[in-house]
Structure formats: C-alpha cells, structure tokens
Amino acid sequence: MVGALAQDKAGQRRLLRQRLSAYGEAERTEASRCLAERLALLPEWQGAKGVLLYASLPGEPDTDLLFWRARAEDKRVFYPFVRGKDRSLGFAEVETLESLHPGPLRFREPSPERKERKLEADLILIPGLGFDQGGMRLGRGSGYYDRTLAEIGSGLLRVGLFFSWQELSRVAAEGHDERMDLLVTEREVIRIGRAG
Ligand SMILES: Nc1nc2c(c(=O)[nH]1)N(C=O)[C@@H](CNc1ccc(C(=O)N[C@@H](CCC(=O)O)C(=O)O)cc1)CN2
Numbered sequence: 001m002v003g004a005l006a007q008d009k010a011g012q013r014r015l016l017r018q019r020l021s022a023y024g025e026a027e028r029t030e031a032s033r034c035l036a037e038r039l040a041l042l043p044e045w046q047g048a049k050g051v052l053l054y055a056s057l058p059g060e061p062d063t064d065l066l067f068w069r070a071r072a073e074d075k076r077v078f079y080p081f082v083r084g085k086d087r088s089l090g091f092a093e094v095e096t097l098e099s100l101h102p103g104p105l106r107f108r109e110p111s112p113e114r115k116e117r118k119l120e121a122d123l124i125l126i127p128g129l130g131f132d133q134g135g136m137r138l139g140r141g142s143g144y145y146d147r148t149l150a151e152i153g154s155g156l157l158r159v160g161l162f163f164s165w166q167e168l169s170r171v172a173a174e175g176h177d178e179r180m181d182l183l184v185t186e187r188e189v190i191r192i193g194r195a196g
C-alpha cells in the first residue's frame, strides 16, 4: 500500500534525523576523512576522469576532501544545482570550492554565472539520510536524485556515501526509488550486483 510505505519513510526519516543529531562535528570530521581515504583507494575512483560530487549538508559526509583529491588527480569535478520548477538537478563544472554558494535549498551550488554542462563524469556520489545493504537509499523526500538518476540511466556508477550510523536494515523503498551500485562508509565498501 502506497500510503503505508510513505508513512514508513516518514518514520525512517525521523529516526535518521535523530541519529544524525547525536553525532558531533569531531566524529563527523574523522569519519569523513576515513570515508574519503577508502573511496580514493577504489579502482572505480582511480580510473574516473570526471566525478559528480555533492556539497554536504549538516550531518552528511564532508566531500571537500574529495574535491581537493579529485583536482590533485586531474579529474574533472561537477556539482549539482537545483533547476527550479521541475525539481530536477542541473550540473556545472567547478574549479574552485570558492565558486560554490548556498542555493535555495541551502546546500552550496555552482555560482549563478555557472554554465550548465553535460555531465561528463564516470562516478556520481550520492548523499542520503539513510541507506541499506541492498543499495536502496532514503533521501530528503523531494525526489531530486531519483529523478536525476532515472534521467541519467545506468551509464555511470552510482556511489552512495554515508556514515555507518545512517545504515537501515531495510529502506522503505517505493517503485521509483533508484538503487546504488556501490556504497562507501567510513568502515566498509559494499558492491551491489546489478540484476540482468
Ligand atoms: N548535500 C545534499 N545535496 C543534495 C541533496 C541532499 O540530500 N544533500 N538532495 C537530495 O535529494 C537534493 C536536494 N534536496 C534537498 C531537500 C530538502 C532540503 C532541505 O530541507 N533543506 C533545509 C535545510 C537542511 C536541513 O536541515 O535538512 C532547508 O532548506 O531548510 C535540502 C535539500 C540535491 N542536493
């Protein structure tokens, strides 16, 4: 039943927001560092010529370390921005973190003079409130990433980044929810097999 699932999702979001607020800046900084090290060791990261990052909201793994790492490795780096009415994401290439500024949903976005670009990335790093071991993700409830991933298709590797305390035994997933290919936390890497 759609109604029951939506309610489960709301309950899971509440639980996760509570859990996130229990961890302080120091824990988050240390775990973000471990997570970045782990990700950067993966062949999928090392072989990538371009990556789509996200600008972290409070409580999410910090991706600034990954920005510097990617630039040092001569990768192209893209960031998403909210494209307004249709609740979709556009992408722009970013060369310095200083060119990011808070947008309408508060996360930092490429500056207003940005040029929207075709996403020439091999990896897309995806935030979320919660994830499960099957690669399902619980977002903030606006469907931005689900719509974006449905649009992009399966051509690029979807990497869910989260802290181990954001793991759920099972996300109350609905039909439109898109699956990740790879999960990385400060503790482990989980590869999800693609059916078919
Ligand atoms: N870092 C990050 N970027 C992302 C997402 C995300 O979850 N995290 N999104 C995932 O799809 C999309 C944006 N979705 C969002 C949906 C709601 C709010 C929101 O409620 N913002 C609050 C402040 C943040 C908070 O305290 O939760 C606000 O505007 O008051 C933000 C982003 C695209 N970019």
Ligand SMILES: Nc1ncnc2c1ncn2[C@@H]1O[C@H](COP(=O)(O)OP(=O)(O)OP(=O)(O)O)[C@@H](O)[C@H]1O
Binding pocket: 009, 137, 138, 139, 140, 141, 142, 143, 144, 145, 146, 147, 150, 176, 177
């Ligand atoms: N591919 C899609 N096309 C159209 N609408 C969609 C699509 N995916 C999700 N939606 C709609 O977006 C809304 C929010 O979906 P959901 O609760 O799964 O968001 P979420 O994944 O938690 O959010 P976000 O990706 O922003 O973090 C739902 O009403 C859903 O119907």
